Amino acid sequence: MVLEKIQKANDIKNLEPEELEVLAKEIRSFLIEKISCTGGHLASNLGVVELTMALHLALDFPEDKLIWDVGHQAYTHKLLTGRKAGFDDLRKYGGMSGFPKRKESDCDAFDTGHSSTSISAGLGYVAARDIQKQKYHVVSVIGDGSLTGGMAYEALNNAAHVKSNFIIVLNDNNMSISPNVGGVSNYLSGLRTATAYTELKRGVEDTLKKIPVKGEKLVSQIKKTKSGLKQFLVPGMFFEDMGITYLGPVDGHDIRKLYKVFSEAKRLNHAVLVHVLTKKGKGYLPAEENPSRFHGTPPFVIETGEAKQKSEKDSYTDVFSKVITDVGKKDEKVVTITAAMADGTGLNRFAKHFPDRFFDVGIAEEHALTFAAGLAAGGMKPVVALYSSFLQRAYDQAIHDVCLQNLPVVLAVDRAGLVGSDGETHQGLFDLSFLTTIPNMTIMSPKNRWEMADMVRYAIDFQYPIALRYPRGAAYEGFKEFRAPIEYGKSEMLYQESEIAIIFVGHMAKLAKDVREELKNRGYSCTLVNARFVKPLDKEMLVQLAANHRIYVTIEENVLSGGFGQQVLDCVERERLDVYVHSFGIPDDYVEHGNVDVLRKEVGLEKTNIVEKIITDYNIARNE
Numbered sequence: 001m002v003l004e005k006i007q008k009a010n011d012i013k014n015l016e017p018e019e020l021e022v023l024a025k026e027i028r029s030f031l032i033e034k035i036s037c038t039g040g041h042l043a044s045n046l047g048v049v050e051l052t053m054a055l056h057l058a059l060d061f062p063e064d065k066l067i068w069d070v071g072h073q074a075y076t077h078k079l080l081t082g083r084k085a086g087f088d089d090l091r092k093y094g095g096m097s098g099f100p101k102r103k104e105s106d107c108d109a110f111d112t113g114h115s116s117t118s119i120s121a122g123l124g125y126v127a128a129r130d131i132q133k134q135k136y137h138v139v140s141v142i143g144d145g146s147l148t149g150g151m152a153y154e155a156l157n158n159a160a161h162v163k164s165n166f167i168i169v170l171n172d173n174n175m176s177i178s179p180n181v182g183g184v185s186n187y188l189s190g191l192r193t194a195t196a197y198t199e200l201k202r203g204v205e206d207t208l209k210k211i212p213v214k215g216e217k218l219v220s221q222i223k224k225t226k227s228g229l230k231q232f233l234v235p236g237m238f239f240e241d242m243g244i245t246y247l248g249p250v251d252g253h254d255i256r257k258l259y260k261v262f263s264e265a266k267r268l269n270h271a272v273l274v275h276v277l278t279k280k281g282k283g284y285l286p287a288e289e290n291p292s293r294f295h296g297t298p299p300f301v302i303e304t305g306e307a308k309q310k311s312e313k314d315s316y317t318d319v320f321s322k323v324i325t326d327v328g329k330k331d332e333k334v335v336t337i338t339a340a341m342a343d344g345t346g347l348n349r350f351a352k353h354f355p356d357r358f359f360d361v362g363i364a365e366e367h368a369l370t371f372a373a374g375l376a377a378g379g380m381k382p383v384v385a386l387y388s389s390f391l392q393r394a395y396d397q398a399i400h401d402v403c404l405q406n407l408p409v410v411l412a413v414d415r416a417g418l419v420g421s422d423g424e425t426h427q428g429l430f431d432l433s434f435l436t437t438i439p440n441m442t443i444m445s446p447k448n449r450w451e452m453a454d455m456v457r458y459a460i461d462f463q464y465p466i467a468l469r470y471p472r473g474a475a476y477e478g479f480k481e482f483r484a485p486i487e488y489g490k491s492e493m494l495y496q497e498s499e500i501a502i503i504f505v506g507h508m509a510k511l512a513k514d515v516r517e518e519l520k521n522r523g524y525s526c527t528l529v530n531a532r533f534v535k536p537l538d539k540e541m542l543v544q545l546a547a548n549h550r551i552y553v554t555i556e557e558n559v560l561s562g563g564f565g566q567q568v569l570d571c572v573e574r575e576r577l578d579v580y581v582h583s584f585g586i587p588d589d590y591v592e593h594g595n596v597d598v599l600r601k602e603v604g605l606e607k608t609n610i611v612e613k614i615i616t617d618y619n620i621a622r623n624e
């Protein structure tokens with residue numbers, strides 16, 4: 001096994017040329033076998049095996065800095081830097097991350113997870129290198145999907161002024177999670193068909209330079225012209241005109257060609273973009289045929305590609321998908337927007353029924369919100385479905401374009417709460433805090449699948465900005481008997497008793513129910529309230545309960561800082577209520593990857609911990 005010879009970074013350089021093809025095959029087999037057991041990002045990683053190997057042949061680690069955009073495609077990089085053993089615990093709690101992590105290896109130059117950051121980070125390294133007069137190469141690898149993210153253009157704009165070597169590798173597989181969209185994708189399609197750079201440009205230049213006397217001058221004139229001829233000579237004008245040398249397109253599965261073009265790129269003293277063509281899912285037929293299905297995959301049967309476990313229950317996303325499509329049938333004003341996550345957010349169903357009222361704007365969350373605000377201003381009812389952690393980058397648009405104008409935009413905030421395997425960058429733990437700060441914003445969270453459906457319908461009929469936050473995974477099916485009509489700003493009383501009042505947010509319903517049952521078993525009286533609205537807070541309920549309760553317990557899957565519990569505490573203080581508040585949520589830290597139940601236990605969102613703390617607090621409160 002050639003792969004056995006790769007024990008640490010740079011070992012690949014000791015292989016014989018004929019061993020490289022064997023290594024590529026072995027890496028693919030290894031990734032398919034391991035990810036079939038653990039789950040993970042398979043298709044993207046299968047597509048960059050040769051690209052990663054060529055980068056490792058051309059660069060020296062850890063001296064050279066290699067930054068992976070999103071970072072979901074860095075498994076081969078991890079394999080080639082001595083982390084083969086980590087794949088048995090890939091994305092498991094305490095195991096290897098599915099993304100680059102500086103704390104994991106000095107060959108991981110920058111932590112990534114959210115799209116379109118790699119060129120900015122690379123530029124930062126370039127500036128640091130040059131100021132400190134250090135000598136190392138900086139390479140940012142960005143996918144065609146990530147190149148639809150606006151931040152990438154902010155960085156490209158900046159890269160144009162660089163007067164030292166900086167290599168941007170565009171990994172173009174013509175796929176985001178779904179097929180790539182928009183003008184960038186169209187432009188790249190044109191480039192993909194351009195004759196490969198190394199043959200075309202040099203061939204034409206050499207020919208022209210043979211023209212006696214005028215040849216050299218002619219070539220330099222052509223390079224200065226804007227004419228189509230330059231396009232013929234130098235594809236990639238979009239980049240070239242910005243001052244970034246374009247090299248490509250290059251076959252992203254030909255290690256020799258890749259190594260050659262990277263070696264050429266390393267010699268330039270400015271920014272250079274190497275356009276690499278790859279196939280997402282290469283080497284595993286089910287992934288080649290359906291790269292979207294194998295972008296992020298649960299454990300699967302290798303022979304068939306079938307998922308090993310299928311969830312019987314609907315997820316909150318499934319409920320959203322069905323209800324928004326049903327609403328779309330009845331209300332032609334309803335339009336939906338995704339930022340390259342049609343499948344993940346469940347908008348794919350709406351898209352099939354109403355293609356003219358569905359918009360995939362690419363990985364462009366900031367644009368998605370302001371685009372929605374424009375749609376609302378124009379008389380439509382836009383629903384923007386974004387993952388909580390990706391919504392973070394559209395905070396200003398939520399304020400400046402949606403809420404300041406009080407426009408009827410619905411934010412379907414999916415993956416709100418712990419998501420598990422994707423770790424720190426993807427946990428949706430801040431949305432309650434940052435959305436609560438925004439005047440004119442309303443925030444709801446459903447306790448179960450039926451309230452999810454009711455809240456989607458309520459949000460559509462709401463005439464102002466409103467956010468509905470819900471988690472990844474199966475929708476809770478408890479509390480079916482409680483289905484009071486939704487009343488603006490009002491919580492839902494489930495069990496009214498005295499002394500202790502548990503007030504939970506959204507999918508913490510199950511945990512709150514278990515805590516209450518344990519308290520009841522131990523002889524405590526305990527009220528249970530479904531908050532329903534995080535903003536506005538149901539002040540009336542809080543004031544009323546203070547008459548015969550000593551302690552309020554809040555439970556939310558959001559950071560405590562600025563969360564629901566803090567709002568309740570503020571209200572108790574402001575209204576001078578004689579009540580002790582104990583808030584349970586996410587502490588002031590980031591939560592790593594792992595199984596969600598394990599993570600909840602780690603952060604204290606589990607029954608025993610909460611019960612014990614409540615009893616302690618209650619006894620203190622009673623004796624005061």
Ligand SMILES: Cc1ncc(C[n+]2csc(CCOP(=O)(O)OP(=O)(O)O)c2C)c(N)n1
Nearest residue numbers: 044113114115143144145146175176177340
């Ligand atoms: C800000 C942000 N939005 C959305 C995502 C979800 N996401 C992860 S990978 C991906 C597609 C990336 O496509 P591309 O860059 O072409 O990489 P490929 O998977 O094709 O290699 C998306 C949308 C994300 N990670 N970050």
Ligand SMILES: CC(=O)[C@@H](O)[C@H](O)COP(=O)(O)O
Nearest residue numbers: 070072113296344415422472
């Ligand atoms: C890498 C990335 O950002 C996405 O692929 C993300 O992992 C999708 O998450 P879900 O699996 O929750 O849809």
Ligand SMILES: [Mg+2]
Nearest residue numbers: 143144145175
């Ligand atoms: Mg792609």
